[in-house]
Amino acid sequence: MAFDWSQYRCNGLHDEMFVAPDVPRPSARALLAYLRSMSGKELADRRLAADLAIKVMGITFTVYSEGKNVDRAWPFDLLPRVISKTEWERTERGLKQRANALNQFIQDLYGDQKIIKDKIVPAEVLADSVNFRPQCVGVKPKAGIWAHICGSDLVRDADGTLYVLEDNLRVPSGVSYMLENRAVTKRVWPEIFETTTILPVDDYPAQLYDTLAALSPRPGESPNVVLLTPGIYNSAYFEHAYLAQQMGVELVEGTDLFVDNDDCVYMRTIYGPKRVDVIYRRIDDLFIDPEAFRADSILGCKGLMRAWIRGNVGLANAPGAGVADDKVIYAFVPQMIKYYLGEDAILPNVPSYLCMIEKQRDYVLANLDKLVVKPANESGGYGMMIGPRASAEERAKFAELIKQNPRNYMAQPTLNLSTGPTITDDGIEPRHLDLRPFILSRGESTYVTTGGLTRVALVKGSLVVNSSQGGGSKDTWVVDLDEDDPAPVVIKTKAQTLAPGQTQTQSKAAAPQGAKADV
Amino acid sequence: MLSRVAENLYWFGRYVQRAENTARLLNVNANLMLDLPRRMTLGWGTLIDIVGSTERFKSLYDHASEENVVRYLMTDERNPASIRSSLHTAREILRTVRDTMPRETWERVNDIYFYVLERGDHSLARAPRQAFLQQAVSGTLLIYGVLTSNMSRDVGFQFLRIGTNIEQADMTTRILDVRTYSLLGIQPGDLSPFESIQWMSVLRSLTAYQMYRRHARVRVNGPGVLRFLLQNRDFPRSVMFCLSTIASTLPALPGNRKIERAIERTRALIRDANLDVLLATEGQLPQLMDEIQIGLGELHGALAQTYFSSNT
Numbered sequence: 056m057a058f059d060w061s062q063y064r065c066n067g068l069h070d071e072m073f074v075a076p077d078v079p080r081p082s083a084r085a086l087l088a089y090l091r092s093m094s095g096k097e098l099a100d101r102r103l104a105a106d107l108a109i110k111v112m113g114i115t116f117t118v119y120s121e122g123k124n125v126d127r128a129w130p131f132d133l134l135p136r137v138i139s140k141t142e143w144e145r146t147e148r149g150l151k152q153r154a155n156a157l158n159q160f161i162q163d164l165y166g167d168q169k170i171i172k173d174k175i176v177p178a179e180v181l182a183d184s185v186n187f188r189p190q191c192v193g194v195k196p197k198a199g200i201w202a203h204i205c206g207s208d209l210v211r212d213a214d215g216t217l218y219v220l221e222d223n224l225r226v227p228s229g230v231s232y233m234l235e236n237r238a239v240t241k242r243v244w245p246e247i248f249e250t251t252t253i254l255p256v257d258d259y260p261a262q263l264y265d266t267l268a269a270l271s272p273r274p275g276e277s278p279n280v281v282l283l284t285p286g287i288y289n290s291a292y293f294e295h296a297y298l299a300q301q302m303g304v305e306l307v308e309g310t311d312l313f314v315d316n317d318d319c320v321y322m323r324t325i326y327g328p329k330r331v332d333v334i335y336r337r338i339d340d341l342f343i344d345p346e347a348f349r350a351d352s353i354l355g356c357k358g359l360m361r362a363w364i365r366g367n368v369g370l371a372n373a374p375g376a377g378v379a380d381d382k383v384i385y386a387f388v389p390q391m392i393k394y395y396l397g398e399d400a401i402l403p404n405v406p407s408y409l410c411m412i413e414k415q416r417d418y419v420l421a422n423l424d425k426l427v428v429k430p431a432n433e434s435g436g437y438g439m440m441i442g443p444r445a446s447a448e449e450r451a452k453f454a455e456l457i458k459q460n461p462r463n464y465m466a467q468p469t470l471n472l473s474t475g476p477t478i479t480d481d482g483i484e485p486r487h488l489d490l491r492p493f494i495l496s497r498g499e500s501t502y503v504t505t506g507g508l509t510r511v512a513l514v515k516g517s518l519v520v521n522s523s524q525g526g527g528s529k530d531t532w533v534v535d536l537d538e539d540d541p542a543p544v545v546i547k548t549k550a551q552t553l554a555p556g557q558t559q560t561q562s563k564a565a566a567p568q569g570a571k572a573d574v
Numbered sequence: 575m576l577s578r579v580a581e582n583l584y585w586f587g588r589y590v591q592r593a594e595n596t597a598r599l600l601n602v603n604a605n606l607m608l609d610l611p612r613r614m615t616l617g618w619g620t621l622i623d624i625v626g627s628t629e630r631f632k633s634l635y636d637h638a639s640e641e642n643v644v645r646y647l648m649t650d651e652r653n654p655a656s657i658r659s660s661l662h663t664a665r666e667i668l669r670t671v672r673d674t675m676p677r678e679t680w681e682r683v684n685d686i687y688f689y690v691l692e693r694g695d696h697s698l699a700r701a702p703r704q705a706f707l708q709q710a711v712s713g714t715l716l717i718y719g720v721l722t723s724n725m726s727r728d729v730g731f732q733f734l735r736i737g738t739n740i741e742q743a744d745m746t747t748r749i750l751d752v753r754t755y756s757l758l759g760i761q762p763g764d765l766s767p768f769e770s771i772q773w774m775s776v777l778r779s780l781t782a783y784q785m786y787r788r789h790a791r792v793r794v795n796g797p798g799v800l801r802f803l804l805q806n807r808d809f810p811r812s813v814m815f816c817l818s819t820i821a822s823t824l825p826a827l828p829g830n831r832k833i834e835r836a837i838e839r840t841r842a843l844i845r846d847a848n849l850d851v852l853l854a855t856e857g858q859l860p861q862l863m864d865e866i867q868i869g870l871g872e873l874h875g876a877l878a879q880t881y882f883s884s885n886t
Contacts, residue, residue, distance in 0.1 A: 110688070111681050287669050300673035311576050323577045325729065325881040326828045 130527035149401030191375035198498025211473035231294035260301035270369025314358030506531035587737025589664035618643035649694035686713025751863035840869030
């Protein structure tokens, strides 16, 4: 028996597929019509086929559990998340604007620190930043770009506003799963591509390669680009190998590299040493060079910082870029955009309360049961507290943590994350999701992935989308309604009339938030 | 080509080849057992001798029964050379060099690895075993198929070829060593139908029976089989063929003098061997096999020194 879509309920939240029960969004109309035509058995068969494809294609991620590294099949939900091209174009502009401002900010911090002198960002934020690298002061990488690859997490609240939740500027991962999710969908659901114009995502590896190649200190020659991985036990190793393969570059480990007396980086090959021009490093700053950072690191390569500072090798992302990957600095991004670009932020921040500012801290401490409290420098969803779901003890623990180290904590209201229909053991149900697009900054141009990686909390009611904590993923479609067959012409006009309205409300929302963070 | 990657490709080739050879060996032995009279001492234990794992086997099992030997060589994780372990190691290695090989390689390795993992323990009994082993062989052949038809003949491919061929040369000499050793005690004429069955099984362990018949066109006999498996230049599992294949990769590799010399020494050893005399004199043939094995060991050492070790 087919699933009865009229029974699907979005519980008053924003659902990515439905405007209201049984009323699909224009961009999802063709998809829903197709899904309705499928019997329950057919859908179950496709789900099995997808599981099998993921196994055969070896799409895995590694989790550290019970003292062992376990390779798990990538959790994938067959039902795609659909975004209209109109909405996406605006989002893309917002992401480019943001990446641009963040890069100028990082360059400024390691240079003249004008934004601090002008008191837009308080000096203490910088003074206490654990990701500020004094070794990088005075360095000016090519085109002034530090965060060549950025992964920004977007979430949608109940009113439909798309917020930026955080920016990952250190070693953001997930893009390979975005590409593989599409490959799986194509494999198990080829006919669905005939009814809808889904914009392709496959361009990313080529764009990434161009971004990296442009960093070569030896222009003119074909640059030797490598991807530096911590090795097969890293949770993102699958992605490292995948990207190296897709770009046709060498996947290297720290032991494959050395820095010679000429301060150039070489790799050990069967022909003897070969000069390396650009390193896409997927190792955290502190581990890339035991000479400059942690002496006990065996993952990196001794002398790498020396070589980079001399301009003999390009590093992406640049060491020290993570200074902007800080949830307190995050709160200042709208001001940065204003300060460096003279523009209003296209994509709003989630309203944020900084515990380092007394008034805001008092508010946070008084409202712990309503807020999400986050440490400034953790990723992967670790070390945070979701107030409404925390026990009184947990809240007391966090109150203490905040008082001890206010700079390290910030809080945000608990958002009612949007949902998307997801196949579960109890039929198709709404599950919360987010979106991580990837932004490539090259200086002269900026590229944004078409859509991004949609992560979904597979556990009912859960807001945690991280794959290490029970999250799954969906293929993400940016759908171009203009390209579709004449039938949905009515829809087309609807989408166009909708679009400007959305733009207005969202940019309005951006302004007060900017102001709020100023307090 | 990174030194680490070259070494991994080499070992990937070896482990896949090892899995295939072990599967064939088990299959052929089962058939041989059916043909031999019960009173003949030759049993499953010789397979353990062939793979050179006597000590470890003894520490794990009481006696070399069919059940124990089959389990040990097919699915035992404690045996690093079992089919399951070999494929596991090959897969772990491939993980680190996936970017150098066609993507389908990874899919085919997963196919066969998961098949062995899921079906292995239910396939130990004679009846399901045969189909299982055939599937294991087909699985490895598919891997070669993908590599041969989809991989550029770059340096990486040469290391794969060196790996598969050195492993094959090693296995061929091991089979000859152990099998002929057990044959030598047999009085000529006494058990001649069985003697010829045994020589045929030597050929079959190396899938050489048909090619041997086409080549020799005479009744299967000891010196003929030895000559074919050691010296033949056209049969891909003969030691000479494997060494020549390795030699043919050398023009694509830098700084290869040491390797060339190691290959030449072993090739001369095989070329100059008088097999009729060796067979007639007790202890001579095992000695030749030992010398070839040492030669292969030196070849491996030369490869490691020239390409795999860190050259700062």
